[in-house]
Amino acid sequence: MRQTVISIDAMGGDAGVAAIIGGMAKSARKNSEIRFIVxxxxxxxxxxxQKKPDLARITVIRDSDKVIAMDEKPSRALRSGKGSSMWNTVESVRDGEAMAAxxxxxxxxxMAISMLRLRKMPGVSRPAIAVLWPSRNESGKNIILDMGAxxxxxANDLLQYAIMGASYARNALGLKRPRIGLLNVGVEETKGRPEIQEAAGLVASVQDSADLDYIGFVEGSDLPSDRVDVIVTDGFTGNVALKASEGTAKLFGDWLREAFNHSFLARLTGLLALRSLKRLKKRVDPRRFNGGVFLGLNGTVVKSHGGADAIGVSAAIKLAFTLAHNDFAEKLAARVASGVEASQDALREASEKDGE
Amino acid sequence: MRQTVISIDAMGGDAGVAAIIGGMAKSARKNSEIRFIVxxxxxxxxxxxQKKPDLARITVIRDSDKVIAMDEKPSRALRSGKGSSMWNTVESVRDGEAMAAxxxxxxxxxMAISMLRLRKMPGVSRPAIAVLWPSRNESGKNIILDMGAxxxxxANDLLQYAIMGASYARNALGLKRPRIGLLNVGVEETKGRPEIQEAAGLVASVQDSADLDYIGFVEGSDLPSDRVDVIVTDGFTGNVALKASEGTAKLFGDWLREAFNHSFLARLTGLLALRSLKRLKKRVDPRRFNGGVFLGLNGTVVKSHGGADAIGVSAAIKLAFTLAHNDFAEKLAARVASGVEASQDALREASEKDGE
Known part of the structure; x- marks a missing residue:
């Protein structure tokens, strides 16, 4: 039987080692192909x-006594992170003993350690972090990148993000020809910053070679839209847009809870409405969307939310497994390589036209 | 008795003239000081x-047969918009017969017509649009600018936005010394783009002269936060962050409705929970937050949402009234003028320090 090995960093999460081991156990129960190096x-x-013999049987422990703190500066992590659990987790992918971290x-x-040890793919100048967001699409998920790498x-980085995001959507969400939108302040062609307008031409030019549908500009309100699968933007805008949406979602969730806690009667109806409220909660549960994938490196690294519990960790592991199982790293490298060629052709054509 | 005249554009909204007149009637019922030029x-x-004699008594009608369409380009509106209802609405403020539009x-x-007819305030290079957003603050509202003017x-534009946003918060929300945050991808001082880092120094330097508390960088998740009153960012980021948050809020609202429509039992509990759900709905009702204020022009212009109904329109009118009643335009001009002075002092000091 095929085995897919995932390298796991047991340290550094806010919820402690137990949440990580709990997440591994959940993943293992659903998936007989998975193996772990922790x-x-x-x-x-x-x-x-020891309390989970089924998990212990498929897991190798690698001891490391160094932990990189949540507030450690990336530059310091690079200088003195060698031998830490995070460093070694990435190293397992580099060595080829694991297929994703x-x-x-x-x-x-x-990100700093991953860039240093795995190196950027040829043709990629800036790696990106792609995240999942609740959407009206059938999968219930959209992909947004860059989230702040x-x-x-x-313009060329945005083109790379489009190609990488499409490949990610194919391998993680099973979409054959993902629909790509460039995030802007309006859908009209004349809107937005020069680099976005330039990127529009580049992304349109690689539609066939990169197997994607470029649908044009999308707006912030399209983050959960079903007219797009992958939303491409720079890491500043992506980070702000996603955190703003999360903050708003959290506010509404808190206020919904308060509305059902307002009085004895409200609490009573809240109990009656529990099933409906749980249905909503499940649909928007951030744990289901946990896992930011680093794109553009020679190897797959998934960043789980720091505060993830076992359910959240198992979602991130499932994502890593799906990508590893689909040989995502190799497919992505091939896509990026052919994308570089196609975009160079497009640029050459454009400059020849200008010269006419 | 003091009278405060508001100039109203009855045309151009998606909900038709009746929504505008309905909004005016609502405002008039709550406020005996208000007068209208429509x-x-x-x-x-x-x-x-004619159906609303109380409103008719305090309203002057100015006939205009030209309407600027929702999809008309600003440049065309400037060339051929003279005599339109929108143009004349702004003109009433310019002429001094109304105190806000x-x-x-x-x-x-x-925005184009307002800039042309009212002109930018001395010292302002880019006007901004400031909007209200649901927050955990006592007022239930935060101010965010620029929303996309x-x-x-x-850096200097961001400083202007901070000064103008603080003045707006004082006059619209009644906050004595508003807390200002600069929107960034992290709260650490080293984060973000160079212009944001430079703006941080400038805003800190005018804290006392502009009567504001600069609290440092805030993140997207702080849009609804109670640690800040005014969030300052460029119009691209502001537009995307707000539309993304709106899109997410709408998704959650729709899914909440679906959860209570899932089955007969769910619909029944939904009926029982109606009071609680309405309490939430009222708190996040976008109509209560309707009204984007143009800042940095010689006169107050409030942009209501195109699809606003009578309740939404009356919220925008109330905002315009509050600002007019507080002599906001004059106070803002004074703040901007002293802000220009203070920031020039700060810049001079900084450059002298560099020269040492």
Missing amino acids: HGAADQITPLL VSCGNTGAL DIRAD | HGAADQITPLL VSCGNTGAL DIRAD
């Missing part, structure tokens, strides 16, 4: 694994 | 006013 403090991991640790440090992005 | 097709306005029409055209903003 990095971290063996004296914490071993007793937890998952960590709940510090995003900046994880880099605050800048020129 | 611009638009007299043959549509007159019969509606309200229009449901096309945002781009309204201009997609660019340098």
Whole structure:
């Protein structure tokens, strides 16, 4: 039987090692193909694994006593992170003993270490972080990138994000020809910053070679829309848009709870409405959308939310597994390589036209 | 008795003239100080006013047969908009016969006409649109600008936005010393684009002269936060963040409705929970937050949502009235003038320090 090995960082999450082991156990129960290499403090991991013999059987523990703190600066993590659980988690992918890595640790440090050890793919100048967001699409999910790997992005970076986002959508959501939109302040062609307008031409030119449908500009309100699958933007805008949406969702959730706590009668109807409220909660549960995928590196790394519990961790592991199982890293590299060619052709054509 | 005259554009809204007149009637019932000049097709306005004698008594109709369409380009609106209801609505403020203007029409055209006729305040290079957003603050509202008047903003523009936003918060929300945050991808001082880092120094330097508390960087998740009153960003980021949040709120609202429509039992509990659900609905009702205020012009213009109904229109009118009643335009001009001075002092000091 085929086995797919996932490398796991047991340390660095806010919810502790137990949440990570709990997430691994959940994933293992649903998936007989999965195997784990788990990095971290063996004296914490071993007793937890002993209680889960089924999980212990498919897991190798790699002891490391160093942990990268949540507030550690990426530059410091690079200098002194060697031998830490995060570093070793990435190293397992680099060495080829695991096909994807998952960590709940510090995003900046994880990206810095991943870039250093896995290196950028040829043709990619800025890696991106792609996240999932609740949507009206059949899958219930849209993909948005960049979520903040880099605050800048020129037209060519946005093109790379479109190609990488499409490949991610194919392999994670099973969409054959993902629909790509460029995030802008209006859908008219004349809207937005120059780099976005330039990117529009580039993305349109690689539609066939990159197997994607470019649908034009989309607006912030399209984040959950069913007219698009992948929304492309720079890391500054992506980070702000997603955090603003999360903040609003949280406010509404809190106010919904308060509305059902307002009085004895409200609490009573809240109890009666529990099934309906739970149906909503499940649909928008951030744990189901957990997992930011680093795109543009030679290897798959999934950043789980720092505060993820076992359910959240298992969603991130499932994502890593799906991508590993589909040989995503290789497919992505091929897509990026042919995308570079196609866009160079497009640029050449454009400049020849200008010269006419 | 003091009278405060508001100039109203009766045309251009998606909900028709009746929604505008309905909104005016609502405002008039709650406020004996208010008077209206209403611009638009007299043959549509007159019969509606005849049914509301109390409103008719405090309203002057100014007939205009030209309407600026929702999809008209701002440049065309400037060339051929003279004599339109929107143009005349702004003109009433310019002439001094009204103290503020309200229009449901096309945002781009309204901004272009307002800039042409009212002119920018001395010291302001880019006007901004400030909007209200649901928050955990006591007022239930935060202010966010720029919502998309201009997609660019340098450090000095962001400083102007901070000063103008603070003055708006004082006059619209009654906050003595508003707390200002600069929108960024993290709260650490080293985060973000150079212009935001530069703006941080400038805003901090005018805290006392502009009567504001600069609280540092805020993130997207702080849009509804109670640690800030005014969130300052460029028009591109502001537009995307707000529309993304609106889109998410709408998705959750729709899914909440679906959850209570799922089955007969769910519909039944939904009926029982109606009071609680209505309490939530009222709190997040976008109509209560209707009204984008143009800041940085010689006169107050409020852009109402195009699709606003009578309740939404009356919220925008109330906002215009509150600002007019507080002599906002004059206070804002004074704040901007002293802000220009203070920031020039700060810039001079900074450059002298650099030269040492």
